[in-house]
Amino acid sequence: MPYIGNTPAEKYAAFDVQHFTTSATTGYTLTHAVANENDIRLVINNVVQQPGSSYAYTASGTTLTLSSATSGTDTMYCVFLGKAVQTVNPAAGSVGTSQLADDAVTTIKINDDAVNSAKLSSTAVDNTNTNSTLITAQTEKSSLADADKFLISDSAASGALKYVQKSNLPSGGLQLVTSFTPGSEGSTIVVDNCFTATYDRYLVFCERLRNGNSQARLDVYLRTGGSSGSDSCNLGGAYLGYRYNNQYMSGSINPNSCQGTIASNVENDRWYNAMMYFIQPYDSAYTTNIQGQSAYREGSTGNYGFINFGYQPDNTVSHTGFAIQLSAGNFNQTQSTIKVYGIVDS
């Protein structure tokens, strides 16, 4: 027969009954939660009991409490009069926003991966909502490729997020070609294969040099031939410096000398440093140029000073490395460092 309205969710539901195994106690547990004792009809030994705290029993939730204890020979059951019928589901699409209380949807009610980008507002992910390990938890890449990208805030577009490719980053500056700590012996330190066609200009730091046992002069000379490495005796030039107590330090070498002085007479067991620029050392189309400065404690006077120096070959040769050499004794090299940088135009 046709009818008006929604189809009842449940057409028939019987009252539920619970039979108890009795004992000498006043407390029992109900199989269904109730609001109070009026939701059940309790029968003991076929006698209906009167509900209420002043009468035979009370009930709340699943706790049934009798006013006096039963015995093991009693029969007792209850009929659930007001039990909620759990099998009734709301009709599909019938629960709207107004049926949900504020904050009713908890995290566990949301399926994993269910929140997609469409469910996030354009400003939802801010500094507060990002994990501090967002970057550090990622896999590290130790060598950048030109196509690698960096996330930036574009100051010309109200801080909009954009990316910049590594190939578009400013590239000027010093690129470390090599850095090493010489061994603990020797009076000459040679660096081969540090000059290549990659750079036209190089900056070299000779740091924490120390002469072990003798006052000595420190010289520089050029090398050719790459890995096979041979000395290139083709320098000419001079040095001029000044030290404490108004004393000059100077010297010169003829063209095509093997080496040029970069520290004239260094006191032994004193730290000292030198820095040098090598201009066009590799390109045989041009003449190599060495110029730089050192500061040290002069051996004969114990006065501190510096010298500037400049050397240049009298020919055009492709130089692949250089060496620094003590005129006497050995380096005390355990903490010395030689660093070679290639200079890149911006």
Place this chain on the structure above:
Amino acid sequence: MVQKKNIFNALTGEATLVDYTAEEQASYDDYNSTEKITARKLEQIKEIRLEKLIETDYLANSDVVMPDNVKTWRQTLRDLPANHTDEAAYDLLLARDADTKELTHSVWSKP
């Protein structure tokens, strides 16, 4: 003793320690020979002498009278190479105070 070269290959990162070649060692030994060391000490003495003489050169101007003791001292300085001829004498002339690093030989003191 044979000197050594620390050779670092920037391409491979390999460092090797090799002996000087015979030619390099000969050059090193020559520079550090007693004869060359003595010669460099004499050069150093001459440099110091020059500095000392320059300090009193102004007394040779026509409008100034150079005291006799200064004249004598300057002559002594000029005669240093003639009167000091071996390395031991050079070492005495070049000796310096351990703390102040000032030259200690009396010949350098201007009267």
